[in-house]
Amino acid sequence: MTSVPVAEPPPRESPGRRLSTFFYRHPRIRLAALLAVPVGWLVVVYLGSLAVLLLSAFWDTNPFTSEVVRELTLDNFRTLFEREVYRDVAWRTIQMAALVTIADAVLAFPIAYYMARVASPRTRNLLVVAVLMPLWANYLVKAYAWRTMLSDGGVINWALEPVGMQFDGYSTVGLWLVFTYLWLPFMVLPIYAGLERIPASLLEASADLGGRSLATFTRVVLPLAFPAVVAGSIFTFSLTLGDYIAPGLITSEQFIGTVIYSIRGEALPVAAAYSMVPIVMMIAYLLVARRLRAFESL
Amino acid sequence: MVESRLTRILLRVGAGATLVFIYLPLLLVGLYAFNRNVTQGWPIENFSTKWFSVAFHDSDVRDALKLSLLAALGATAIALVLGTLASMAVARYSFFGREAISFAVILPIALPGIITGLALQATIIDVLGPIGVSFGLMTIILGHATFCVVVVYNNAIARLRRTAGSLDEASADLGADSWQTFRHVTFPQMRTALLAGALLAFALSFDEVVVTIFTSGAQQTLPIWIFATLSRPAELPIVNVVALFVIVVSIIPVYLAQRLAGGSGLTSERPAKGTVAADS
Amino acid sequence: MSRRKYRVASWAALGLLVGALSVVAAGCGGGDDEGSASTEIEGLGSSLEEIQEMARQEGEVNVVQWAGYAQLTEEFKAATGCTVNTKDGGSSDDMISLIQTGEYDGVSASGNASVRLMTTGDAAPIDTEVIPNYADVQEGIKGKDYNSLDGQPYGVPHGRGPNYLMFRTDVVPEDTDSWSVIWDESGPYNGKLSIYDDSIFIADAAVYLKATQPDLGIENPYFLDEEQFNAAVDLLKQQAPNVGEYWPGDVAKQIGSYTNGDSVVGTTWPYQYVQLTAADPPVPVKAIKPKEGTTGWSDTWMIYSKAANPNCMYLWMDHMISPEAQAAVAEGFGEAPVNLKACDLTKNPNHCEEYHADDEAWWEDVYYWTTPTADCGDDRGEVCKTQEDWEAAWTEIRG
Numbered sequence: 001m002t003s004v005p006v007a008e009p010p011p012r013e014s015p016g017r018r019l020s021t022f023f024y025r026h027p028r029i030r031l032a033a034l035l036a037v038p039v040g041w042l043v044v045v046y047l048g049s050l051a052v053l054l055l056s057a058f059w060d061t062n063p064f065t066s067e068v069v070r071e072l073t074l075d076n077f078r079t080l081f082e083r084e085v086y087r088d089v090a091w092r093t094i095q096m097a098a099l100v101t102i103a104d105a106v107l108a109f110p111i112a113y114y115m116a117r118v119a120s121p122r123t124r125n126l127l128v129v130a131v132l133m134p135l136w137a138n139y140l141v142k143a144y145a146w147r148t149m150l151s152d153g154g155v156i157n158w159a160l161e162p163v164g165m166q167f168d169g170y171s172t173v174g175l176w177l178v179f180t181y182l183w184l185p186f187m188v189l190p191i192y193a194g195l196e197r198i199p200a201s202l203l204e205a206s207a208d209l210g211g212r213s214l215a216t217f218t219r220v221v222l223p224l225a226f227p228a229v230v231a232g233s234i235f236t237f238s239l240t241l242g243d244y245i246a247p248g249l250i251t252s253e254q255f256i257g258t259v260i261y262s263i264r265g266e267a268l269p270v271a272a273a274y275s276m277v278p279i280v281m282m283i284a285y286l287l288v289a290r291r292l293r294a295f296e297s298l
Numbered sequence: 299m300v301e302s303r304l305t306r307i308l309l310r311v312g313a314g315a316t317l318v319f320i321y322l323p324l325l326l327v328g329l330y331a332f333n334r335n336v337t338q339g340w341p342i343e344n345f346s347t348k349w350f351s352v353a354f355h356d357s358d359v360r361d362a363l364k365l366s367l368l369a370a371l372g373a374t375a376i377a378l379v380l381g382t383l384a385s386m387a388v389a390r391y392s393f394f395g396r397e398a399i400s401f402a403v404i405l406p407i408a409l410p411g412i413i414t415g416l417a418l419q420a421t422i423i424d425v426l427g428p429i430g431v432s433f434g435l436m437t438i439i440l441g442h443a444t445f446c447v448v449v450v451y452n453n454a455i456a457r458l459r460r461t462a463g464s465l466d467e468a469s470a471d472l473g474a475d476s477w478q479t480f481r482h483v484t485f486p487q488m489r490t491a492l493l494a495g496a497l498l499a500f501a502l503s504f505d506e507v508v509v510t511i512f513t514s515g516a517q518q519t520l521p522i523w524i525f526a527t528l529s530r531p532a533e534l535p536i537v538n539v540v541a542l543f544v545i546v547v548s549i550i551p552v553y554l555a556q557r558l559a560g561g562s563g564l565t566s567e568r569p570a571k572g573t574v575a576a577d578s
Numbered sequence: 579m580s581r582r583k584y585r586v587a588s589w590a591a592l593g594l595l596v597g598a599l600s601v602v603a604a605g606c607g608g609g610d611d612e613g614s615a616s617t618e619i620e621g622l623g624s625s626l627e628e629i630q631e632m633a634r635q636e637g638e639v640n641v642v643q644w645a646g647y648a649q650l651t652e653e654f655k656a657a658t659g660c661t662v663n664t665k666d667g668g669s670s671d672d673m674i675s676l677i678q679t680g681e682y683d684g685v686s687a688s689g690n691a692s693v694r695l696m697t698t699g700d701a702a703p704i705d706t707e708v709i710p711n712y713a714d715v716q717e718g719i720k721g722k723d724y725n726s727l728d729g730q731p732y733g734v735p736h737g738r739g740p741n742y743l744m745f746r747t748d749v750v751p752e753d754t755d756s757w758s759v760i761w762d763e764s765g766p767y768n769g770k771l772s773i774y775d776d777s778i779f780i781a782d783a784a785v786y787l788k789a790t791q792p793d794l795g796i797e798n799p800y801f802l803d804e805e806q807f808n809a810a811v812d813l814l815k816q817q818a819p820n821v822g823e824y825w826p827g828d829v830a831k832q833i834g835s836y837t838n839g840d841s842v843v844g845t846t847w848p849y850q851y852v853q854l855t856a857a858d859p860p861v862p863v864k865a866i867k868p869k870e871g872t873t874g875w876s877d878t879w880m881i882y883s884k885a886a887n888p889n890c891m892y893l894w895m896d897h898m899i900s901p902e903a904q905a906a907v908a909e910g911f912g913e914a915p916v917n918l919k920a921c922d923l924t925k926n927p928n929h930c931e932e933y934h935a936d937d938e939a940w941w942e943d944v945y946y947w948t949t950p951t952a953d954c955g956d957d958r959g960e961v962c963k964t965q966e967d968w969e970a971a972w973t974e975i976r977g
Contacts, residue, residue, distance in 0.1 A: 140521060155341075185320070266965070
């Protein structure tokens with residue numbers, strides 16, 4: 001049987017295809033379509049919110065009801081500059097953040113290095129899980145566990161007693177220990193990722209050229225791992241700057257987070273003005289971090 | 299191996315010490331879940347499993363768990379969409395403002411939580427309130443999604459940088475439309491990276507308390523319930539039971555993420571061993 | 579355009595966007611509502627029957643309360659169909675900011691919150707006609723400036739109590755009867771003081787100075803002029819290094835630290851004392867009203883003026899002053915009920931006597947929390963330190 005070939009109509013373009021062709025011909029529009037939602041979200045929701053907060057730093061409050069009065073003023077910033085306590089607290093917080101970052105880097109480096117370069121693939125996978133897991137354990141529960149441990153009658157002093165020592169847990173040192181603990185996984189993982197990227201051949205080359213372990217470490221490993229440490233420090237720094245729960249649990253000293261939290265109800269504008277300290281600091285930190293190529297290790 | 303024997307031993311000791319440091323407090327949480335007394339003294343004098351049944355029958359715990367799961371699912375879904383779109387744009391195009399985007403994506407997680415929380419609260423009260431949006435699941439998701447975008451974005455972009463854009467073009471040349479290309483070419487390459495990112499986003503949202511306190515209004519997620527309950531003296535042991543439960547259950551997603559992405563970094567999968575990171 | 583210019587331009591664009599948004603945000607603000615004396619709340623039934631009927635539709639009520647306040651919530655739900663969701667506030671400031679999120683229907687407000695809530699219009703005047711138990715509230719507590727404005731009640735009085743001096747009897751002598759153990763004579767207990775973390779605690783210093791430094795002429799610890807205020811702040815600054823912990827209304831924290839011996843003396847609410855003595859094994863503590871007198875509170879359940887569940891909230895206010903709920907709260911928290919019919923229902927038959935429910939003379943040196951204002955309320959005029967000054971000073975005291 002023969003059939004007369006019927007002339008096929010030219011393929012009808014589905015709307016999808018036409019749209020697709022349109023996008024292909026106009027990459028700028030395709031780009032805009034990709035970007036519209038995420039950029040819209042980040043700008044409107046996030047930057048918009050920050051703008052609202054920034055703006056309220058210039059508002060006044062009613063001295064009796066503490067209600068925000070929408071009249072522009074610079075009084076809140078003047079308060080921050082004139083009262084020493086805000087400077088002291090900011091300085092104390094920054095020192096704490098720096099010390100926590102250093103402690104975390106020191107603690108994280110050996111385990112990250114071990115995971116990246118020494119452990120067998122199987123052990124390595126287990127270790128990654130072991131380091132990730134605490135991130136799921138509730139932050140509050142961990143902080144409270146430390147409060148219990150640091151108590152005069154807690155497990156730490158119980159363990160120190162036989163050797164005749166006493167540790168004042170509810171102190172700045174205690175808090176430093178708690179912060180170091182809480183943020184440690186945020187430091188281990190970026191360093192691990194960073195170390196893993198260093199090609200083994202580089203280290204071998206260094207050894208072949210006569211570099212000793214120490215020299216290889218300080219001249220090759222450290223410089224290459226540094227951006228990863230910076231990446232981790234973004235977390236340890238920012239988390240310490242903004243925490244208001246752990247300090248209240250462990251010490252009677254104030255930190256930026258606790259001050260903002262405790263005055264936010266009655267003096268929102270001052271709290272908003274004070275927020276500018278960590279905001280400006282973190283943005284500067286991020287700009288430096290990006291320059292150091294730390295973002296790739298995040 | 300370049301490392302000397304001594305170095306390796308020292309590393310092992312250091313790694314072991316860090317692990318002990320990480321797990322001792324968690325062990326204590328587990329122990330206190332079996333503490334019969336309400337106050338957490340040391341050493342524990344009486345053990346009991348009674349708090350497990352109390353926790354199990356607590357309807358507040360179940361409601362909070364449900365809300366946390368919903369919030370984490372919602373936030374993860376939004377983060378997936380936003381993170382994927384942004385990563386495709388940044389990885390495949392060069393355009394005006396590209397660097398600002400990668401910066402803006404990281405900002406919500408890099409700025410202290412209290413600031414994100416305070417800013418969102420002010421916005422919800424002053425801007426969203428007048429247009430009829432009040433505190434609740436939606437505002438919790440709003441906050442969580444914002445800082446979860448970064449983990450999806452970082453995972454996705456690391457993967458896109460390692461796969462060639464030419465595949466997409468080949469697909470188009472062969473007659474596929476944009477959707478088909480995404481569905482059959484781009485997405486399969488990104489799938490595991492996206493899953494790893496999604497699991498991490500879920501974890502971030504599930505445990506979040508610092509921002510959520512400001513965005514949840516009268517609603518209680520699990521961490522908010524824990525926060526409220528920790529200040530109620532008679533219910534302290536229930537918190538330890540719930541915490542233990544969450545830790546044990548979380549082994550599953552962590553393990554899965556690990557398997558799927560072949561090991562994941564904090565916010566992005568790690569590249570194949572020994573490759574130097576591609577330039578941005 | 580060079581790469582560098584690109585970057586600058588993109589940041590500038592971002593900046594512009596943020597700027598534009600701020601303008602929008604500013605435009606959205608403004609337009610505060612004025613409080614009015616009408617007891618009408620949108621959606622509130624006009625009679626008790628109608629309220630009960632509409633409450634079943636609402637099905638829930640969200641309240642901000644002091645820890646341990648909400649009682650008999652199951653019974654309340656069974657009777658009215660309203661599920662009670664509670665949020666504990668740690669301080670009056672905390673409670674005000676919670677109410678102002680608009681998410682709650684009502685609050686158990688102490689004097690330093692209630693006055694502000696009435697002024698801002700966040701609390702609504704109430705119609706006592708549809709609150710049957712209101713008739714049984716002690717007359718002496720009705721119509722006070724912390725629960726009424728121009729004779730119009732803004733909420734139902736709920737209970738009153740003193741802030742105690744509490745100490746561990748195994749460390750501090752049993753016969754201690756003065757606040758001096760946390761001020762001038764805190765020596766042996768330095769590092770183990772437990773102090774309430776709120777600006778209102780400045781009044782506690784003023785109470786002590788009123789007794790120990792009569793030259794300052796302190797009459798009311800909430801209305802302090804420059805000299806009096808500075809004396810109180812100095813006293814607090816001297817104390818600060820000796821404080822072991824400041825507890826921000828977090829009762830579990832204080833209970834834990836007394837149990838473990840991390841704190842041995844300080845200020846507390848009766849609630850913590852009740853919990854500590856009822857613990858198993860009981861913690862050896864004693865709580866007293868020292869000879870200098872003390873600060874205290876007289877609380878009021880208030881309804882939010884834009885409450886989403888006004889009918890359930892009305893029923894809740896009525897419930898909380900019923901003899902049964904009053905008895906339960908009075909014993910659970912450790913305070914004096916305002917509905918004396920509760921006295922027959924307490925498990926401890928002497929509760930009302932022990933807490934001086936009907937003994938006005940005992941309350942004479944208990945200074946109820948109130949909001950400090952510039953107007954001293956006497957012939958000194960407008961020279962007193964305001965709430966704002968108190969809060970700023972508290973941040974400095976904490977250092």
